[in-house]
Amino acid sequence: MSVRYGLLALLERGPRYGYQLRSEFEQATGGTWPLNIGQVYTTLTRLERDELVRALPESDGGQRPxxxxxxxxxxxxxxxxxxxxxxxxxxxxxxxxxALAITTPGVDVRGMVQAQRTASMRMLQEYTRLRHGADSPADLAWRLVLDAMIFQAEGELRWLDHCEASLARFTPAPLAPAPAPDPEPSTPIPGGTR
Incomplete structure (x- = not known):
């Protein structure tokens, strides 16, 4: 999401200064996308330059809304x-x-897929746990953010299943060691013995 439009949306609610904007942005997104305060003020400066916002006089506390x-x-x-x-x-x-692991010798790609599946499943469980705690109508924005994250985690798990099936189908099984050659049968040499 563009920080630019996020700040405009928050300012549509009324005048605010930088720290309020950062706090309300993080609250609206459930802390999913934390903002650096420098990014907030840099964006405000650009919005002011583009005449999309205007600075108001400083408050008694020195804050400029x-x-x-x-x-x-x-x-x-x-x-x-x-x-x-x-x-x-x-x-x-x-x-x-x-993609790079598949083409790099010595990488345990199946192990990598399994490790990612475990991490993605853990994320999905955490998002689902958080979702169950967001039950009030005031939590609707946060619930929708969590829903998007849940759907993305589910999609990633489905993709990892697909990757694993593709690896099984297209990666040849390791070759068994070749059997040792049979000893050469003795062949009589004309005019002599062997």
Whole structure:
């Protein structure tokens, strides 16, 4: 998710300063995507430059709140109305790792798949446990984030099953050692003995 649009969405609720934005963003996403405070202020500076937000006077505590402009509201409305595009071949570290492991001599690819399956199953169980604790209507945003994470973990487990089946189908079994050659039978040599 773009931090830019996340901050605009939070500012649509009313003026806020950087630490409030960071806290509310993390609360809305259940802490799934923590924000660095420097990233928040850098993004606010860009939004102000693009005239999507404006800085308000500092408070007595020295904090500078920001508010969304009409142009910012229009940009946010456009973002909400536009489907998310997933881009060209998104990078996935697990996919890259597996592709390289298959072509690297000496890597226990089946063991790697099993280790990942165990870790993914553990993540799925943790997400499911958290999901059961989010029962109030106020938790709806967090529940939907957890649902997305659960579906992704389930998809990863299905993909790992597919990888394991493909490995079994396309990876030749180790060859048994070749039998020792039979000793050469003795053949008589003409005119002599052997």
């Amino acid at each position: 920001y508010e969304v402009t009409e142009a910012g509201r229009a940009e946010l409305a456009r973002w909400f109305a536009t489907p998310v595009e997933h881009g060209d071949r998104p990078r996935n570290e697990l996919t890259i790792k597996l």
